[in-house]
Amino acid sequence: MKMVDCAIVGKGPAGLSASIYVVRSGLNVAVIGRDIGALSKSEKIENYFGFEHPISGHDLIDRGTAQAERLGVEIITAEVTGAVMTDHGFKLSSNEESIECRSLILATGRPRKKPSIEGIKEYEGAGLSYCAICDGFFYRGKNVAVLGSGNYALQEALELLSYASSVTILTNGRKLESDIEPDNRIEVNTDPITRIEGGDGFVSGIRFDSDEFLSVDGIFIAEGTASALDLANGLGVATANNVIEISEDGATNLPGVFAAGDCTGALTQVAVAVGQGAIAGLSAAKYIKKAKSDK
Numbered sequence: 001m002k003m004v005d006c007a008i009v010g011k012g013p014a015g016l017s018a019s020i021y022v023v024r025s026g027l028n029v030a031v032i033g034r035d036i037g038a039l040s041k042s043e044k045i046e047n048y049f050g051f052e053h054p055i056s057g058h059d060l061i062d063r064g065t066a067q068a069e070r071l072g073v074e075i076i077t078a079e080v081t082g083a084v085m086t087d088h089g090f091k092l093s094s095n096e097e098s099i100e101c102r103s104l105i106l107a108t109g110r111p112r113k114k115p116s117i118e119g120i121k122e123y124e125g126a127g128l129s130y131c132a133i134c135d136g137f138f139y140r141g142k143n144v145a146v147l148g149s150g151n152y153a154l155q156e157a158l159e160l161l162s163y164a165s166s167v168t169i170l171t172n173g174r175k176l177e178s179d180i181e182p183d184n185r186i187e188v189n190t191d192p193i194t195r196i197e198g199g200d201g202f203v204s205g206i207r208f209d210s211d212e213f214l215s216v217d218g219i220f221i222a223e224g225t226a227s228a229l230d231l232a233n234g235l236g237v238a239t240a241n242n243v244i245e246i247s248e249d250g251a252t253n254l255p256g257v258f259a260a261g262d263c264t265g266a267l268t269q270v271a272v273a274v275g276q277g278a279i280a281g282l283s284a285a286k287y288i289k290k291a292k293s294d295k
């Protein structure tokens, strides 16, 4: 397992900027990101300081990546599927290797929208959860389903195996695409879903387009990639209105965890993400140095 002073989830402007400040403080840092993030769709940026002519999102990120790597930042292309606290800091699981760190910076961009399946809103907190680490315990010996079709869904399903008596992944018409080692105790159902049904105000199961019904006691939403909110919820980091709450120095409520960029609900601009990244990076470096000197 890799151990670094600081791990940063997200290789967009916020994460890369943070990494530059951490590495220049003399600490080792790994940036783990799935792809280039929001800027992948931006052909022309002409409001970012220092560029006389418009630059594409890809070019801007390539430059930031090269700058960070030249300074000694390790950049890993991987999808983080979960984060937990350890005795020494935090551990990130991913579809590649696991990483341990003393301090963690979340820079995962704007959280995705919730899936639009009838019943989701209605049963939130009543059998419908967004975090296996947080709520898995409540489903000991029960039947649960995980809604999703990628690495994150499989990771959540694996987590639930320690509690539930049966775990079914529901891909809602998609193919399960994951490069994490599966477990044959996990069932996979690819049928399109019509709605989530309940009785007495609590989830009772899933109705499929075929009119078949799967009876479950709980449903865990794990569509797409783990978002900032999913990672925050797993750690106990405070969120509000779908963003991570931070103080002026980029710190969350959990010592050692910082956040920057779109995931904090800041103005969605590169300049803001880069600025918040700088603040979070410096704060994380200060935190790590203090933790080392206190030992």
Ligand SMILES: Cc1cc2nc3c(=O)[nH]c(=O)nc-3n(C[C@H](O)[C@H](O)[C@H](O)COP(=O)(O)OP(=O)(O)OC[C@H]3O[C@@H](n4cnc5c(N)ncnc54)[C@H](O)[C@@H]3O)c2cc1C
Binding pocket: 009, 010, 011, 012, 013, 014, 015, 032, 033, 034, 035, 036, 037, 038, 039, 041, 042, 044, 045, 046, 047, 048, 078, 079, 080, 081, 107, 108, 109, 110, 225, 226, 227, 228, 260, 261, 262, 263, 267, 268, 269, 270, 271, 273
């Ligand atoms: C079409 C478009 C055009 C835009 N044009 C402009 C513009 O002209 N000027 C401007 O200033 N701003 C523009 N923006 C806004 C700008 O892109 C964002 O504000 C900025 O990219 C935010 O940076 P970030 O680092 O917070 O998030 P992002 O750039 O979104 O980066 C998020 C990172 O987190 C990673 N990630 C997320 N979840 C995981 C996970 N579970 N595991 C691993 N990695 C993960 C992603 O792969 C990515 O690397 C535009 C945005 C869009 C969508």
